[in-house]
Amino acid sequence: MGSTTMQIPNRLPLLLTNEGVLLPGASMRISVETSRNIQLVKSRVLRGTSVKSTIIGVIPNTRDPDSDTEELPHLHRIGTAGIAVQVVGSNWPKPHYTLLITGLCRFHIVELLKEKPFAVAEVEQLDRLEQYTEGIGELSDLSQQFYKYAIQLVEMLDMSVPVVAKLRNLLDSLPKETLPDILASIIRTSTNEKLQQILDAVSLEERFKKTIPLLVRQIEGLKLLQKTRKSKPNDEKRVVAIRPIRRNNQVPGRPLHLDAVEEEDDDEDSDDIVMLEKKIKNSNIPEQAMKVCMKEVKRLKKMPQSMPEFALTRNYLELMVELPWNKSTTDRLDLRAARHLLDSDHYAMQKLKQRVLEYLAVRQLKNNLKGPILCFVGPPGVGKTSVGRSIAKTLGREFYRIALGGVCDQSDIRGHRRTYVGSMPGRIINGLRTVGVNNPVFLLDEVDKLGKSLQGDPAAALLEVLDPEQNHSFTDHYLNVSFDLSQVLFIATANTTATIPPALLDRMELIQVPGYIQEEKIEIAHRHLIPKQLELHGLTPRQIQIPKEATEDIISRYTREAGVRSLERKIGAVCRAVAVKVAESQHKATNSTRTHVTEKEGKEVVHEVTKSESITDTTDLALPPEMPIVIDRHALKDILGAPIYEMEVSQRLSQPGVAIGLAWTPLGGEIMFVEASRMEGEGQLTLTGQLGDVMKESAHLAISWLRSNAKKYHLTNAAGSFDLLDNTDIHLHFPAGAVTKDGPSAGVTIVTCLASLFSGHLVRSDVAMTGEITLRGLVLPVGGIKDKVLAAHRAGLKRVILPKRNEKDLDEIPANMREDLDFVTAFCLDDVLNAAFDGGFPAESRHSILNSKL
Numbered sequence: 001m002g003s004t005t006m007q008i009p010n011r012l013p014l015l016l017t018n019e020g021v022l023l024p025g026a027s028m029r030i031s032v033e034t035s036r037n038i039q040l041v042k043s044r045v046l047r048g049t050s051v052k053s054t055i056i057g058v059i060p061n062t063r064d065p066d067s068d069t070e071e072l073p074h075l076h077r078i079g080t081a082g083i084a085v086q087v088v089g090s091n092w093p094k095p096h097y098t099l100l101i102t103g104l105c106r107f108h109i110v111e112l113l114k115e116k117p118f119a120v121a122e123v124e125q126l127d128r129l130e131q132y133t134e135g136i137g138e139l140s141d142l143s144q145q146f147y148k149y150a151i152q153l154v155e156m157l158d159m160s161v162p163v164v165a166k167l168r169n170l171l172d173s174l175p176k177e178t179l180p181d182i183l184a185s186i187i188r189t190s191t192n193e194k195l196q197q198i199l200d201a202v203s204l205e206e207r208f209k210k211t212i213p214l215l216v217r218q219i220e221g222l223k224l225l226q227k228t229r230k231s232k233p234n235d236e237k238r239v240v241a242i243r244p245i246r247r248n249n250q251v252p253g254r255p256l257h258l259d260a261v262e263e264e265d266d267d268e269d270s271d272d273i274v275m276l277e278k279k280i281k282n283s284n285i286p287e288q289a290m291k292v293c294m295k296e297v298k299r300l301k302k303m304p305q306s307m308p309e310f311a312l313t314r315n316y317l318e319l320m321v322e323l324p325w326n327k328s329t330t331d332r333l334d335l336r337a338a339r340h341l342l343d344s345d346h347y348a349m350q351k352l353k354q355r356v357l358e359y360l361a362v363r364q365l366k367n368n369l370k371g372p373i374l375c376f377v378g379p380p381g382v383g384k385t386s387v388g389r390s391i392a393k394t395l396g397r398e399f400y401r402i403a404l405g406g407v408c409d410q411s412d413i414r415g416h417r418r419t420y421v422g423s424m425p426g427r428i429i430n431g432l433r434t435v436g437v438n439n440p441v442f443l444l445d446e447v448d449k450l451g452k453s454l455q456g457d458p459a460a461a462l463l464e465v466l467d468p469e470q471n472h473s474f475t476d477h478y479l480n481v482s483f484d485l486s487q488v489l490f491i492a493t494a495n496t497t498a499t500i501p502p503a504l505l506d507r508m509e510l511i512q513v514p515g516y517i518q519e520e521k522i523e524i525a526h527r528h529l530i531p532k533q534l535e536l537h538g539l540t541p542r543q544i545q546i547p548k549e550a551t552e553d554i555i556s557r558y559t560r561e562a563g564v565r566s567l568e569r570k571i572g573a574v575c576r577a578v579a580v581k582v583a584e585s586q587h588k589a590t591n592s593t594r595t596h597v598t599e600k601e602g603k604e605v606v607h608e609v610t611k612s613e614s615i616t617d618t619t620d621l622a623l624p625p626e627m628p629i630v631i632d633r634h635a636l637k638d639i640l641g642a643p644i645y646e647m648e649v650s651q652r653l654s655q656p657g658v659a660i661g662l663a664w665t666p667l668g669g670e671i672m673f674v675e676a677s678r679m680e681g682e683g684q685l686t687l688t689g690q691l692g693d694v695m696k697e698s699a700h701l702a703i704s705w706l707r708s709n710a711k712k713y714h715l716t717n718a719a720g721s722f723d724l725l726d727n728t729d730i731h732l733h734f735p736a737g738a739v740t741k742d743g744p745s746a747g748v749t750i751v752t753c754l755a756s757l758f759s760g761h762l763v764r765s766d767v768a769m770t771g772e773i774t775l776r777g778l779v780l781p782v783g784g785i786k787d788k789v790l791a792a793h794r795a796g797l798k799r800v801i802l803p804k805r806n807e808k809d810l811d812e813i814p815a816n817m818r819e820d821l822d823f824v825t826a827f828c829l830d831d832v833l834n835a836a837f838d839g840g841f842p843a844e845s846r847h848s849i850l851n852s853k854l
């Protein structure tokens with residue numbers, strides 16, 4: 001420290017403090033608030049120009065009077081000269097400074113020279129440390145002993161390994177005579193102890209003797225703390241056992257029985273570890289993982305319990321023991337039972353159920369799990385998750401759902417490396433730990449909603465999980481040994497395949513789950529949703545009845561969805577309302593019987609009155625509600641409010657320039673209106689409704705085709721000219737402007753809408769259409785036909801115009817729906833227009849032109 005050669009000035013300004021004691025070699029923050037101390041900082045520390053001016057005497061245990069007019073109190077005679085290394089000033093809540101001071105050496109006040117504006121004294125430097133020469137006599141023994149305890153203490157501190165190593169290096173490199181002061185500032189001591197035992201101990205020998213017991217006390221305190229943390233049942237006994245030893249050690253300078261204390265302590269510490277080791281040895285951990293475990297146990301045994309890494313390693317070992325390395329359930333592969341269960345849990349979904357049964361059949365014949373990973377793709381609420389659950393049930397396996405929506409960190413799948421604080425295993429390993437077997441059904445829900453971020457691509461991590469050729473040795477970063485996932489049955493669900501990375505898509509077999517038609521929804525409601533909701537709300541069919549007409553009303557007027565989730569919610573709302581009525585009536589019933597009883601008890605004499613009251617009670621009871629409560633259209637309006645969706649189609653098609661298109665969204669199919677209007681202008685085309693580039697191009701294509709065929713179809717602008725854009729602006733709008741729309745399939749709808757605008761004919765109000773167009777007027781195929789047709793059917797439309805090449809997709813449409821709808825397949829725009837307008841859309845043939853000339 002160089003303190004041996006250091007010489008402090010003879011006159012020192014004095015900073016009077018009352019909190020804490022600054023010791024040589026240590027640093028301390030001192031708040032400067034009183035006027036005398038502030039003056040000192042301002043005129044010496046802030047204005048000083050030399051290092052000397054930043055050296056000040058810190059006098060502990062002396063409260064400085066608030067104003068400099070008051071007299072100075074009695075000063076502690078010994079202080080520490082320190083160097084101000086940092087000054088921070090602040091005005092709030094009142095002006096003050098904070099000084100960071102490093103202690104240099106002790107001094108003794110010889111004479112107080114002045115008191116104002118701050119105290120200055122003549123001082124004598126006390127620490128002349130050259131008195132200590134290593135290796136001689138008692139002082140050397142004390143210093144050795146002190147050093148030993150210091151090392152022991154540092155190793156017990158609650159710090160991570162590198163910091164402890166640094167502290168050790170520091171202890172080795174510092175001159176031994178500075179150690180008491182430095183360690184005394186680290187350990188927990190009271191101000192009095194610091195003052196009287198350490199600061200006032202001027203002789204080095206005395207200082208060593210006084211600080212050793214403080215150090216020992218701290219070491220024992222830490223040991224005690226570690227034991228109580230373990231909180232074992234026989235904890236108290238141990239605390240008592242340690243106390244006498246501590247008392248022995250209170251005698252300064254006396255050799256300590258430290259080895260004995262340590263041994264006993266270690267025994268207790270290792271109890272837990274031995275148990276854990278036993279558990280590991282008795283578990284079925286595979287050889288490679290066992291090796292890692294034993295290595296970690298060895299490390300754990302050597303580690304002090306207070307180290308954060310101790311808890312980390314322990315958690316790791318506990319996870320290793322808990323993981324189902326070899327534990328599995330036996331599969332129940334009865335195909336007939338599986339078919340029955342799937343049918344009873346889910347109505348409709350024939351294609352999906354068929355594929356699932358095929359999958360199970362193959363599993364039954366060939367006990368090899370390297371089958372494809374099934375991925376159910378469809379709009380929300382069509383039962384994808386619930387089929388996954390049923391599959392687990394049919395197989396007699398545990399089910400675990402991993403929600404992947406919004407996951408954008410690959411360590412969510414693969415875990416964090418154990419070097420991180422708070423590291424955890426990934427969701428796959430966590431799932432296995434939760435279910436406790438190695439062959440559960442894992443449902444990877446919403447794989448299409450995986451995100452990507454700087455923390456890596458979780459989809460890439462899933463690749464290994466889902467590849468049957470690789471997943472027998474899946475390595476989670478946290479585990480750091482491979483785990484065999486080949487027994488796990490993975491099923492994925494998604495709303496759309498568009499956002500699933502191609503590599504991931506390639507590993508899965510897609511099964512489309514389309515939305516339901518109205519009839520299917522009614523059946524699902526009556527077979528599954530209503531019974532489920534009744535049970536949830538504690539109702540019975542004797543209390544509530546929802547007839548098919550009411551369900552139909554809920555479906556068509558209160559919901560517009562491909563699945564049945566919203567329908568289920570609405571049924572839930574109806575059940576809640578009925579539950580209130582039923583509960584109210586029960587309350588009334590009990591209340592009335594209670595009144596009846598008390599009155600009977602209290603007025604035995606007035607027999608007649610009681611009787612008449614009981615009659616009114618019964619009439620009261622009969623009032624609300626008559627069971628069962630039947631839900632009709634009025635009840636629905638009362639409970640769910642006015643219908644949300646009305647059949648607006650015919651209203652909106654009451655003037656030329658409106659047509660209905662069909663759109664596909666990840667949430668299922670939807671009908672989409674296209675509106676057009678024209679006004680005087682310079683041939684501008686305005687498009688609104690958040691359209692994508694492809695859709696904008698379709699609009700331009702449609703206009704070009706109509707302009708080039710204006711004569712043929714007798715289309716004119718307002719002035720009667722065949723040049724449709726002459727002095728005319730066109731505005732095309734796609735309502736629901738907040739929703740972004742794109743894709744080529746609106747082409748035919750735009751043409752029809754504009755044809756209606758320029759011809760003045762109304763488009764049929766029960767027609768919806770879809771198809772891409774070319775400049776030559778051909779109609780090209782598009783996707784999502786089934787969902788689009790379902791949407792048209794849902795909206796109560798009667799005719800659907802489709803591209804000719806989409807005819808094959810009609811096989812997927814249920815037969816009863818095919819009967820309800822009239823499908824027109826179009827090869828070119830001529831076919832579309834003819835089907836969209838009542839009585840066709842007359843094109844003037846060459847023949848008729850000739851006729852008109854005649």
Ligand SMILES: Nc1ncnc2c1ncn2[C@@H]1O[C@H](COP(=O)(O)OP(=O)(O)OP(=O)(O)O)[C@@H](O)[C@H]1O
Binds near residue numbers: 387
């Ligand atoms: N065919 C069906 N038969 C019986 N119940 C069904 C059927 N389809 C859906 N359900 C019910 O609808 C509810 C919603 O289903 P589920 O949660 O499985 O939808 P999902 O397709 O997974 O939706 P998401 O994509 O939003 O996760 C469940 O209560 C389920 O039981």
